Amino acid sequence: MHGSPDRLRPWLRVFGVPILLGVLTTIGLLAALIWADVGKYIAWVTVGAPVAIVGWVWLCRRLQKRHQ
Amino acid sequence: MKARTVRTWSAVHTWTSLISTLFLFLLCLTGLPLIFHHEIDELLGYAPQPEMHSGVKATTQAIANSALTADPGRVLQYISWDKDEPGIAFAFTNSAPNGEPDKATVRAFDAVTTKMLGPVGVGPMLIVLKLHVDMFAGQPGKLFLGGMGLLFAVAIISGVVLYWPFTRRLRFATIRDCTSRRVGWLDWHNLIGVVTIAWALVVGLTGVVNTWAELMLNQWKANELAVMVAPFAGKPPPTQLASLDTVVTRARATAPGMDMAFIAFPGTPFTSSHHFAVFMRGDTPLTARLLKPVLLDGETGEVADSRALPVYLQALLISQPLHFGDYGGMPLKIIWAALDVLTMIVIGSGLYLWVARRRKRVPARPYGARAPIPS
Numbered sequence: 001m002h003g004s005p006d007r008l009r010p011w012l013r014v015f016g017v018p019i020l021l022g023v024l025t026t027i028g029l030l031a032a033l034i035w036a037d038v039g040k041y042i043a044w045v046t047v048g049a050p051v052a053i054v055g056w057v058w059l060c061r062r063l064q065k066r067h068q
Numbered sequence: 069m070k071a072r073t074v075r076t077w078s079a080v081h082t083w084t085s086l087i088s089t090l091f092l093f094l095l096c097l098t099g100l101p102l103i104f105h106h107e108i109d110e111l112l113g114y115a116p117q118p119e120m121h122s123g124v125k126a127t128t129q130a131i132a133n134s135a136l137t138a139d140p141g142r143v144l145q146y147i148s149w150d151k152d153e154p155g156i157a158f159a160f161t162n163s164a165p166n167g168e169p170d171k172a173t174v175r176a177f178d179a180v181t182t183k184m185l186g187p188v189g190v191g192p193m194l195i196v197l198k199l200h201v202d203m204f205a206g207q208p209g210k211l212f213l214g215g216m217g218l219l220f221a222v223a224i225i226s227g228v229v230l231y232w233p234f235t236r237r238l239r240f241a242t243i244r245d246c247t248s249r250r251v252g253w254l255d256w257h258n259l260i261g262v263v264t265i266a267w268a269l270v271v272g273l274t275g276v277v278n279t280w281a282e283l284m285l286n287q288w289k290a291n292e293l294a295v296m297v298a299p300f301a302g303k304p305p306p307t308q309l310a311s312l313d314t315v316v317t318r319a320r321a322t323a324p325g326m327d328m329a330f331i332a333f334p335g336t337p338f339t340s341s342h343h344f345a346v347f348m349r350g351d352t353p354l355t356a357r358l359l360k361p362v363l364l365d366g367e368t369g370e371v372a373d374s375r376a377l378p379v380y381l382q383a384l385l386i387s388q389p390l391h392f393g394d395y396g397g398m399p400l401k402i403i404w405a406a407l408d409v410l411t412m413i414v415i416g417s418g419l420y421l422w423v424a425r426r427r428k429r430v431p432a433r434p435y436g437a438r439a440p441i442p443s
Contacts, residue, residue, distance in 0.1 A: 025266035036353035040396040050263035
């Protein structure tokens with residue numbers, strides 16, 4: 001690691017999206033608890049994001065397979 | 069990452085997962101309907117509905133009298149109010165104030181007319197709840213499932229470590245299902261597992277914290293509550309209970325701006341043998357979970373003490389909505405259910421990968437690992 005971009009880049013490429021999703025999920029879970037009115041809308045988007053990503057990848061694979 | 073390191077983490081991931089698989093399946097399967105327990109109870113006719121939606125609320129003593137008439141020969145343990153159901157009061161009766169929780173009868177009463185509306189916590193959802201909470205094995209069953217939850221957390225963390233050697237040469241969300249069924253499922257297992265880490269850890273660990281509820285309550289009784297009731301040491305259980313209306317008025321005056329969550333009668337697990345404990349809650353989503361107990365003399369109704377709950381009990385109270393997912397409306401419940409199903413897919417695919425690897429006797433090989441990992 002040592003801050004070198006060459007070493008950092010693959011690490012970020014692998015863990016970048018999972019870390020972002022983890023942070024977003026945590027923010028959403030707490031937002032709904034702390035600010036019920038606005039927070040729940042944040043939670044729907046951020047806690048729902050992993051579900052949306054899995055759904056999106058599944059859909060893309062289905063469409064790709066159909067074209068093959 | 070060295071092959072030996074990968075092997076060690078792989079063994080940790082495999083065995084923590086395998087040991088807990090069956091129980092995690094049970095927890096996910098039973099957890100799914102429990103997310104919608106309110107809606108299911110309503111649909112099956114097990115959710116009591118208030119007769120009067122408006123009007124002057126009856127006094128707490130009148131509710132208590134109605135509850136005791138409905139269950140002659142038994143005693144009241146608690147009277148509680150649900151923030152989302154203002155028209156209903158819930159009364160818990162049992163054979164003795166410290167009677168076992170499983171023997172308690174919970175009935176709903178109209179908050180205006182005090183008429184009994186029906187039993188609460190019965191029907192098919194009770195069976196699902198018992199399977200989810202303790203598998204009908206009481207406190208040992210609860211602590212055992214807590215242990216399985218801890219194994220689940222270790223499986224998730226070791227899975228994150230293994231995610232690196234298995235995916236470091238792949239683009240995010242690559243699914244190689246044209247290569248072989250096993251490789252395809254490995255990619256799905258990795259993708260779904262890694263995007264749901266935060267949710268799975270939060271729900272898993274808050275579930276574990278919930279299994280320690282009784283232990284935490286005993287700790288509070290032995291320490292903080294013991295200090296609060298120390299000046300009244302040696303006082304016998306009350307022979308004549310104070311009027312609940314006096315108790316309620318004084319508790320409200322002690323915690324202005326707060327609402328009553330529940331009243332614990334003297335001798336129940338939530339208070340001392342001589343005192344009523346009225347647990348007050350705030351009105352924002354967060355403060356509504358952070359209860360503040362007011363202790364009152366069981367015979368005179370005089371306020372004895374009132375202190376905030378210790379941090380560990382507040383953590384328990386805050387962990388509950390984070391486990392149930394019932395605090396963000398129906399869309400959050402649906403997302404909770406989808407994440408629950410995704411977790412089952414991760415567990416199922418993990419089991420499949422383990423079986424397939426053993427059957428083929430060809431170990432899954434992470435990119436760049438110098439030696440294959442033995443199965």
